[in-house]
Amino acid sequence: MSHERASWGSKLGLILASAGSAVGLGNLWRFPYVAGQNGGGSFLLLYLICTFTIGITLVFAEAALGVKTKSDPAGAFGKIHPRLKFIGVLGVLTSAVIVPYYSVVGGWIVAYIVKSFSVSEIQNFESHFTEFSADPVEPVAYFAVYLLTTAAVVYMGIEKGIEKYCKIIMPGLFVLLLALMVRVLTLDNAWQGVKFFFTPDFSKITAATMLNAMGQVFFSVSVGMGIYITYASYVKNDDISVGQTMGRVIFLDTLVSMLTGLTIFPAVFAFGMQMNAGPALTFITLPKIFAAIPFGTFFGLVFFVILFGAALTSSISLMEVVTTFLCDQVKMTRKRAVAAYTALCLVTGTLVSLSFGRLSGFKIGGKILFDQFDFLASNILMPAGGFLTAVAIGWVLGADKLTVSQNRYVQKSFEFCLKWICPAGVLAIMLNALGMI
Numbered sequence: 172m173s174h175e176r177a178s179w180g181s182k183l184g185l186i187l188a189s190a191g192s193a194v195g196l197g198n199l200w201r202f203p204y205v206a207g208q209n210g211g212g213s214f215l216l217l218y219l220i221c222t223f224t225i226g227i228t229l230v231f232a233e234a235a236l237g238v239k240t241k242s243d244p245a246g247a248f249g250k251i252h253p254r255l256k257f258i259g260v261l262g263v264l265t266s267a268v269i270v271p272y273y274s275v276v277g278g279w280i281v282a283y284i285v286k287s288f289s290v291s292e293i294q295n296f297e298s299h300f301t302e303f304s305a306d307p308v309e310p311v312a313y314f315a316v317y318l319l320t321t322a323a324v325v326y327m328g329i330e331k332g333i334e335k336y337c338k339i340i341m342p343g344l345f346v347l348l349l350a351l352m353v354r355v356l357t358l359d360n361a362w363q364g365v366k367f368f369f370t371p372d373f374s375k376i377t378a379a380t381m382l383n384a385m386g387q388v389f390f391s392v393s394v395g396m397g398i399y400i401t402y403a404s405y406v407k408n409d410d411i412s413v414g415q416t417m418g419r420v421i422f423l424d425t426l427v428s429m430l431t432g433l434t435i436f437p438a439v440f441a442f443g444m445q446m447n448a449g450p451a452l453t454f455i456t457l458p459k460i461f462a463a464i465p466f467g468t469f470f471g472l473v474f475f476v477i478l479f480g481a482a483l484t485s486s487i488s489l490m491e492v493v494t495t496f497l498c499d500q501v502k503m504t505r506k507r508a509v510a511a512y513t514a515l516c517l518v519t520g521t522l523v524s525l526s527f528g529r530l531s532g533f534k535i536g537g538k539i540l541f542d543q544f545d546f547l548a549s550n551i552l553m554p555a556g557g558f559l560t561a562v563a564i565g566w567v568l569g570a571d572k573l574t575v576s577q578n579r580y581v582q583k584s585f586e587f588c589l590k591w592i593c594p595a596g597v598l599a600i601m602l603n604a605l606g607m608i
């Protein structure tokens with residue numbers, strides 16, 4: 172499979188595929204609800220600090236390693252030292268935890284799209300989202316549709332379509348998000364949402380908020396599981412500037428989250444809704460906004476179709492990690508690998524979906540299965556992957572062996588952050604959250 176995708180255009184291909192992986196439900200669904208639960212402005216501050224220290228450094232490191240080694244994650248770490256191969260394998264495990272619940276949310280989007288064709292159904296969906304997600308059959312069926320769509324794309328191979336497809340999706344997403352934001356900001360009380368989003372309340376900064384902000388950064392930029400190693404390994408010419416290329420991806424990802432925050436929070440205040448609605452937040456606020464604009468049903472449909480596309484490019488990247496691994500390391504054929512992995516996700520995802528209803532009583536550490544999967548992937552596995560990546564590249568290989576920029580200041584800051592800030596920061600935040608420091 173590596174030679175199939177060996178030929179991205181080069182810089183643009185890498186930017187688009189990476190942005191496709193980064194921009195997704197993490198920005199439009201996860202960011203606002205986690206920020207809402209963690210104090211708004213103070214969360215935003217921690218999130219931005221984390222993005223432009225730990226997040227950006229690790230993305231640069233992964234991409235630079237991919238360009239240098241031209242290998243999948245396990246192979247790339249194996250080239251640093253054979254014992255380090257397991258860091259790449261950890262990414263596979265992380266993906267297997269994310270895909271099931273990511274696809275449950277993807278299924279909610281499919282449901283919205285299908286239901287928006289019938290006025291009575293969509294009105295029902297708006298006001299009854301909680302009941303919908305708790306139903307034992309409907310959301311499970313939509314989840315299966317979403318998962319099988321992802322699987323179909325990965326099954327057929329994505330290399331021909333993804334560049335073109337991202338070129339349409341990304342600008343479309345921006346334009347619609349901007350339009351929505353402008354509409355929401357002109358509603359009564361909307362500014363209170365802006366205030367909530369931008370005013371840090373330092374008393375809300377706790378060990379748990381810091382862990383949540385860091386988890387959000389890892390999830391949102393897709394870092395800590397080798398996705399950028401994989402994607403960057405398909406760049407032909409080595410003289411690309413990793414810093415410039417991947418810097419754009421981080422910028423785009425952060426921008427989409429900011430625009431989403433500036434849309435969802437004002438809407439929460441304007442419509443007098445609850446800030447801490449959890450995973451349902453985007454799904455109950457957006458329909459309200461659409462109901463308040465002319466041709467709202469139409470725009471709602473277009474928006475959710477775009478959201479579906481943005482989510483799909485992310486779940487494709489997630490499924491690719493496992494598929495590549497099964498093909499290269501377990502020597503399965505691509506078709507078998509996708510089939511086996513999809514079957515596994517169908518089972519786990521069904522359980523995750525049911526955790527909003529039938530299985531809601533089944534809790535581990537006070538969290539339903541959905542939250543448990545999300546917590547495990549974003550707050551534990553990805554940061555752990557990031558920590559190991561920083562140690563492996565920063566110390567075992569040596570940060571100065573990778574060039575991310577010709578600018579001396581950028582290069583030196585990268586090396587410093589990779590060796591010191593990333594490992595120490597991740598470790599401190601995790602130990603702090605565990606109550607150990």
Ligand code: PHE
Nearest residue numbers: 193195196197198390391393
């Ligand atoms: N970054 C993606 C999003 O924001 C999710 C993702 C996480 C994708 C990890 C790949 C790996 O939706």
